[in-house]
Amino acid sequence: MTVIKHDVLVIGAGLAGMRAAIEAARNGADVAMVTKLHPMRSHSGAAQGGINAALDEEDSWEAHAFDTVKGSDYLADQDAAEILAREAADNIIELERMGTAFSRQENGRIQQRPFGGAGFARTCFIGDITGQAILHVIYEQILKLGVTVYEEYYCTSLIVEDGVARGVVALPMMTGNLTPVQGSAIVMATGGLGRVYSPTSNALACTGDGMAIAYRAGAPLQDMEFMQFHPTTLKDSGVLMTEGARGEGGYLLNKDGERFMEKYAPNKIELASRDVVSRAEQTEIDEGRGVDGCVLLDVRHLGEEKINERLGQIRDLAKDLANTDIVYEPVKVRPGAHYAMGGIKTDVHGASPVPGLFAAGECANVSVHGANRLGGNSLLETIVFGRRAGEAAARYAKEHASPQPLSESVLQRDQALMSSLMERSHRGDGGDRPAVIRGELGEMMHHQVGIFRSREGLASALEKVRELEKRYQSVRLEDTGKVFNMDLITVHELGFMLDIAHTMISGALAREESRGAHTRRDFPERDDEHWLKHTLAYDTPEGPRLEYGPVTITNWQPEVRTY
Amino acid sequence: MKVRLKVKRHDPEAHGGQASRYSDYTIDVPEHITILDALLEVRDYHDGSLAFRYSCRSAICGSCGMRVDGRGRLTCKTKVTDLVKTEGQEILVEPMGNMPVIKDLVTDMEMYWSKMDQVTPWLQPADPGPERENLVSHEAMLDLAQTMGCIHCGVCVSDCPVLEIDKSFIAPAALAKAHRFVDDPRDAKTKERLEELSAVKGGIWDCTRCNMCVEVCPKDVRPMDRIMQLRELAVKAGVASGTGARHGEAFVDSVQRLGRLDEMRLLPASVGLWNAPRLLSEMPGALRMLRAGKLPWNHALPWRKPIAGIKHVRRLFDRARREKKEASS
Numbered sequence: 066m067t068v069i070k071h072d073v074l075v076i077g078a079g080l081a082g083m084r085a086a087i088e089a090a091r092n093g094a095d096v097a098m099v100t101k102l103h104p105m106r107s108h109s110g111a112a113q114g115g116i117n118a119a120l121d122e123e124d125s126w127e128a129h130a131f132d133t134v135k136g137s138d139y140l141a142d143q144d145a146a147e148i149l150a151r152e153a154a155d156n157i158i159e160l161e162r163m164g165t166a167f168s169r170q171e172n173g174r175i176q177q178r179p180f181g182g183a184g185f186a187r188t189c190f191i192g193d194i195t196g197q198a199i200l201h202v203i204y205e206q207i208l209k210l211g212v213t214v215y216e217e218y219y220c221t222s223l224i225v226e227d228g229v230a231r232g233v234v235a236l237p238m239m240t241g242n243l244t245p246v247q248g249s250a251i252v253m254a255t256g257g258l259g260r261v262y263s264p265t266s267n268a269l270a271c272t273g274d275g276m277a278i279a280y281r282a283g284a285p286l287q288d289m290e291f292m293q294f295h296p297t298t299l300k301d302s303g304v305l306m307t308e309g310a311r312g313e314g315g316y317l318l319n320k321d322g323e324r325f326m327e328k329y330a331p332n333k334i335e336l337a338s339r340d341v342v343s344r345a346e347q348t349e350i351d352e353g354r355g356v357d358g359c360v361l362l363d364v365r366h367l368g369e370e371k372i373n374e375r376l377g378q379i380r381d382l383a384k385d386l387a388n389t390d391i392v393y394e395p396v397k398v399r400p401g402a403h404y405a406m407g408g409i410k411t412d413v414h415g416a417s418p419v420p421g422l423f424a425a426g427e428c429a430n431v432s433v434h435g436a437n438r439l440g441g442n443s444l445l446e447t448i449v450f451g452r453r454a455g456e457a458a459a460r461y462a463k464e465h466a467s468p469q470p471l472s473e474s475v476l477q478r479d480q481a482l483m484s485s486l487m488e489r490s491h492r493g494d495g496g497d498r499p500a501v502i503r504g505e506l507g508e509m510m511h512h513q514v515g516i517f518r519s520r521e522g523l524a525s526a527l528e529k530v531r532e533l534e535k536r537y538q539s540v541r542l543e544d545t546g547k548v549f550n551m552d553l554i555t556v557h558e559l560g561f562m563l564d565i566a567h568t569m570i571s572g573a574l575a576r577e578e579s580r581g582a583h584t585r586r587d588f589p590e591r592d593d594e595h596w597l598k599h600t601l602a603y604d605t606p607e608g609p610r611l612e613y614g615p616v617t618i619t620n621w622q623p624e625v626r627t628y
Numbered sequence: 629m630k631v632r633l634k635v636k637r638h639d640p641e642a643h644g645g646q647a648s649r650y651s652d653y654t655i656d657v658p659e660h661i662t663i664l665d666a667l668l669e670v671r672d673y674h675d676g677s678l679a680f681r682y683s684c685r686s687a688i689c690g691s692c693g694m695r696v697d698g699r700g701r702l703t704c705k706t707k708v709t710d711l712v713k714t715e716g717q718e719i720l721v722e723p724m725g726n727m728p729v730i731k732d733l734v735t736d737m738e739m740y741w742s743k744m745d746q747v748t749p750w751l752q753p754a755d756p757g758p759e760r761e762n763l764v765s766h767e768a769m770l771d772l773a774q775t776m777g778c779i780h781c782g783v784c785v786s787d788c789p790v791l792e793i794d795k796s797f798i799a800p801a802a803l804a805k806a807h808r809f810v811d812d813p814r815d816a817k818t819k820e821r822l823e824e825l826s827a828v829k830g831g832i833w834d835c836t837r838c839n840m841c842v843e844v845c846p847k848d849v850r851p852m853d854r855i856m857q858l859r860e861l862a863v864k865a866g867v868a869s870g871t872g873a874r875h876g877e878a879f880v881d882s883v884q885r886l887g888r889l890d891e892m893r894l895l896p897a898s899v900g901l902w903n904a905p906r907l908l909s910e911m912p913g914a915l916r917m918l919r920a921g922k923l924p925w926n927h928a929l930p931w932r933k934p935i936a937g938i939k940h941v942r943r944l945f946d947r948a949r950r951e952k953k954e955a956s957s
Contacts, residue, residue: 106689161761164751166769173763205750268684304686500672543676549731552676
């Protein structure tokens, strides 16, 4: 058995993964990244609006931390939110010095724009391609350091021996031969799960792989019921229109041309937190004041020059995908599944409860976003906690270097599953194609586990996901080749998505309150007495087992939340 | 609407049989969809064996470059209705060019990325740097944005004719990436970069200015324009070397002197008058050109006079120089 071996393995090569890899390498570890996409293809690149840090003298990291906690509807762990805000400035300065071309003020310093739920204009940006610009710079550093990258290696499971994470099983897409990859520490950084929903702003690759892999290996997933719906996504495709559009002064209008957010958030108006704006939009639409199932995003008053400089990408996207030139007309937008607040539970060093397994970025839950994430905090989280996880993983790997080889049987389970799938497909028996199950899953999640939820809807969702899991057992391939079998990859992804959806539904059904992005019509109030706690989902053969854990409160007692 | 796709297939595992063929698909889809959406529809509901790369669907990840109707395109940015002008018209989808095919529409981009490595693709700042962020102008950062907008989809490399005959050409995408660092006021190695880009085989002087990369680029990076800017900067920095730079000078000199191109002298002036091996190696080509009437040998006779309106031509040169001087002062 040929085994690839490194000190630290990073699974996924978006911003969190690459930042972790850089830090692990700087700390002397032999690092390799295992990723299903080339690093430049990662979905971090699709982040548009910006990255937060208190840089201005009149701003403070404490204010940033408070905004984050308030935005989270008090579910964030406040020690983690403080770290996020306190370490933001240095990390962003470092990004600049690596080559990120942040927009500038007259005096040459980094410029900042206002963003939702923030008490100060603290979002640094590069037009509306912030994610892409940072992703490319971070990848340049990966090249400079010479970090090994196993590109288009699809990770199928985590290898855990005696309760310790020791590597992953990967499927190199070029050959189709399962391969063990050994590491003393593993950093999961595989990003989000948006594809569980349809429509979503997320890339087709965002299928929650890393979360499901860790979950199956015994790591708990935390706060999975909290899914962020971004207030401005395009009608047909679900593609993102940056929050920067509102940060720069754009309006949201209903069919009567009314700036309806004035009713829901009289102070912040369009720049209330995302959960508040999305709920308001959905209410307008449900009550008959929408346009075509949407509301209107209007930036015409900003003028063509500013739109081109600051919102150029979304101008192109709206033109290409919605036939609308935002310079001349408002564009139809609606809330769309965008970001998973939940993920693999970690401490502030990215360590999960499974020894040797770390996580960072969207697939992790530290938790800094709690029940609702602020715009501009996710890019920041990837950099701050990616770095911390990389450093901790390198230290762990040094202390726990294990010369002992992996057991010969590590591939057995995955190999057997793949063989039976192939045989079934060769014989031509078997049931649904993956797209059919995926389609039903996405639609169900959209309708029953969306912005507004209820016991009936969630109970029916639970029943549905169990049915889909059953049908998945006989899912059928049409490509039975080895080389670049994308059909096989989508089957793996679908299996992960079903596990993930199940944890989201169970968590949402159990949580009988409304907090942040989780809104129960049957329990419309936040209930701190019973529900100021984290949900932990553990994998069992019968489905997720839920436990609850405390929320860390340092400085800010929960208060009524208004914008 | 009904859409007809003709897709080039390649099966690397075909035994004995034909590795390459075409598959025809007719699908029923909404009118607003993109080529990528159409391919996903095929993969999901018609033929699960079709392989292609994809991810973001919003023209930012660069995964889905292909050759559509004979031209490199980003398929998530190309609408079916951009191409289908008459009902029932077929759309031809093929893998990108200038790269080996792995399977169906999936190409091996190894060569693409290795060219990127040739241009030292990271910032080389002055050491030590400032304590906080670098203080630079907003305009300087904005200038970088267009080149940084490159998503590395590979479409320009796919359709670059120079690369078809010269694999050593660093090609449009990597040269545009090089421009991104040369143009960055925070980079301390501008001169070294220009020197290298000018001297290296397949560098900035090997572009033939055909404009193909500008036409196919889905993000308006305008790679060829970046290459031309690099040439200018190299000349200005006094590091322009080699055949390409001398070719440019000889070209200008000829037009200024005679009001036309002196093809017979262009070659020796470009490669060097005493560069016998190179001159000899160009002889067969020169002879073919002579025979085809493409080399007007009599123009090169030493007693040939400048064209009638030469003073107008020279006045144009003077004016261009004056304007450039004014612009730079």
